[in-house]
Amino acid sequence: MSAALAFLRAAPPPPGPGERPLAAWPLTVLVGVTGVGKSTALAALRGLGSGVQVLPDRREVTDAVMIGPLAGGPVRDREERFALTARYRETHPGGMAQALGSLVADTAHWTGPLVFDGLRGLDEVQYAAQTFPAWRFVALGAPDRVRVERLLGRADAFDQVAAAGSGQHLRAELAALPGAAQVFSAADLDTLAGLAAQGHAPADLLAKTKIVLSERRHYDPAAAEAFLRTLPPTRALVLDTHRLAPAEVAAAIQGWTGEMP
Secondary structure, eight states, X not given: OOGGGTTEEESSXXXXXXXXXXXXXXXXXXXXXXXXXXXXXXXXHHHTTOOOEEOOOHHHHIIIIIIHHHHSSXXXXXXXXXXXXXXXXXXXXXXXXXXXXXXXXXXXTOOSOEEEEEEOHHHHHHHHHHHXXXXXXXXXXXXXHHHHHHHHHHOOTTOBOXXXXXXXXXXXXXXXXXXHHHHOOHHHHHHHHHGGGGTOOHHHHHHHHHHHHHXXXXXXXXXXXXXXXXXXXXXXXXXXXXTSOHHHHHHHHHHHHHTOO
């Protein structure tokens, strides 16, 4: 059993007495890329006294199942992590969904209802929905510009990536980032560049914007949401965290899960 994945282990061997594969558990799985508000929604959900148990998150499962075996140790740079997880997906097309579904839970500790944070992109979501019929999905979304702003505000030490640029010509440097023209409108880039006047360091703005762009190259949130909308409403819920306050998101999730059989 990995210390990072307490009371969980990878199969094989098959489940023994007091164990249950997560593949067969009726998990509620949050779907969304960095900065859409998954952690905030979970905190609000706990505040409602929902009694949910939250599994080790995507980062922990990634470290234990994907990055550790490939890199031989921890990796913090986001670009390097994206590259390593892409290597994992070359042999495991289900990505995180496949990694999560391979785990076996100690039922003395994990009693449910269980929530996992989270899956990203069409490939993972489609694999999970088609392979694990007991799983249900809550997709959380927000505009990419808002995601950058949230990354600036959360001061997470994990949000590290090398970003070239002096910041002296911030608007132009933001526009020159790979993929920026496909993701951000001119107005979005104006808004992001203007955040420097609010006290955000240009280097930090470039780095956080690069994280969002890098993630978009690997995971398409719009495609994942479109696929989830094709599922029965008992299996998928799609919420906009930019329009809804955290308490509203949590209440919507609690109400939806309460309607499940």
